[in-house]
Amino acid sequence: NGMAFIYHYAPDPNLPSDPEPWKLHQEIFEHSQWDQGDQYTDQFGSSLSISSDVIVVGAYQFNTDFANITGKAFVYEQNETGDWELTANLLPQQLAWLDYFAGSVSISGDAIVIGSSNGSLYLFERDSVTGQWPSEETQKITNDSISSFGTEVSIDGEIVVACSYWDGAVGWHSGSALLYRKDISETPGQQWIEAERLCGSTVGENYLFGNSCDISGDTVVICSTGDTNPAMAFGSSWVFDGPSGAPDPVLFIRGDANADGSIDIGDPILILLYLFTGGNLLCEASADINDDGVIDIGDPIGLLAYLFGHPATPIPPPFPDCGLDPTTDNLDCQTSPGCN
Numbered sequence: 001n002g003m004a005f006i007y008h009y010a011p012d013p014n015l016p017s018d019p020e021p022w023k024l025h026q027e028i029f030e031h032s033q034w035d036q037g038d039q040y041t042d043q044f045g046s047s048l049s050i051s052s053d054v055i056v057v058g059a060y061q062f063n064t065d066f067a068n069i070t071g072k073a074f075v076y077e078q079n080e081t082g083d084w085e086l087t088a089n090l091l092p093q094q095l096a097w098l099d100y101f102a103g104s105v106s107i108s109g110d111a112i113v114i115g116s117s118n119g120s121l122y123l124f125e126r127d128s129v130t131g132q133w134p135s136e137e138t139q140k141i142t143n144d145s146i147s148s149f150g151t152e153v154s155i156d157g158e159i160v161v162a163c164s165y166w167d168g169a170v171g172w173h174s175g176s177a178l179l180y181r182k183d184i185s186e187t188p189g190q191q192w193i194e195a196e197r198l199c200g201s202t203v204g205e206n207y208l209f210g211n212s213c214d215i216s217g218d219t220v221v222i223c224s225t226g227d228t229n230p231a232m233a234f235g236s237s238w239v240f241d242g243p244s245g246a247p248d249p250v251l252f253i254r255g256d257a258n259a260d261g262s263i264d265i266g267d268p269i270l271i272l273l274y275l276f277t278g279g280n281l282l283c284e285a286s287a288d289i290n291d292d293g294v295i296d297i298g299d300p301i302g303l304l305a306y307l308f309g310h311p312a313t314p315i316p317p318p319f320p321d322c323g324l325d326p327t328t329d330n331l332d333c334q335t336s337p338g339c340n
Helices: 266-277 298-308
Strands: 004-009 022-028 044-051 054-059 072-078 084-090 104-108 111-115 120-125 139-142 152-156 159-164 176-182 192-198 209-216 219-224 236-241
Touching (some): 004 044, 004 054, 054 104, 054 111, 072 111, 111 152, 111 159, 120 159, 152 209, 159 192, 159 209, 159 219
Parallel strands (some): 044 104, 104 152
Antiparallel strands (some): 072 084, 104 111, 120 139, 159 176, 176 192, 209 219, 219 236
């Protein structure tokens, strides 16, 4: 069913240079009461993460009632004697058959993020008063539009990266990653909000960008095992650096080119001025009406078709409400006063 091995750094003081300074301290394992030999195995230890004196171990094939392979995560904490003991079981009640909960786990301080194969990731935050971990998630984030959303996760401080290597953002199984930032001004249970989407500049079909990912401080590393550049599938890794305390991305409405909070004839006129007289746009992304990553004559034409067409031509999100750009491109959005 699996096992985890805990090593402590304890070089022998009697050896000038201990060749094996890391000593096996403890073995931990957890079995389901329904296990039947090798037929049903929990895969305990298939994912794990450590932060200070807390370890979280995933068992993505854990059997909750013999006929329901859902997955489960276990939290171990170091006691006064230095041993590690089980202090919490993480198992959301809404899990279903083959959700593979805890296929990926990550912990940072008082927060644990857990991925699954059901298109959701789960946040567990330790109670600041009791010091206890909740058995139910404090927030669940679901994204049905991204295939394999959150199958690989990582957390550091107040930033979570959720990787989805089957996402078709720029081609079949090209892959992508979403960053989430904690905003304490939001209501409890909704504080982790989407901040940015990451995708390598040359990622294409079958790259599997996000097959694994990790974050530390202001640096995110994402692996792409299907990268075929050069010609053989050697794979690649991508490093994204961001400034500490970077501001949250700007919310905007696609089509609201003058950023006044409404869409009217003034918006296509401003886009035309931008194209032919060198005018300025506060939010370039809002003028990309067809969301193709560039601003050209097709955008004001598309906006006019929305305003005066019968029926009106649809506009891609974020529309008609303020939101984040769901696609990755090089268009900037410095500010959008209509969404403040």
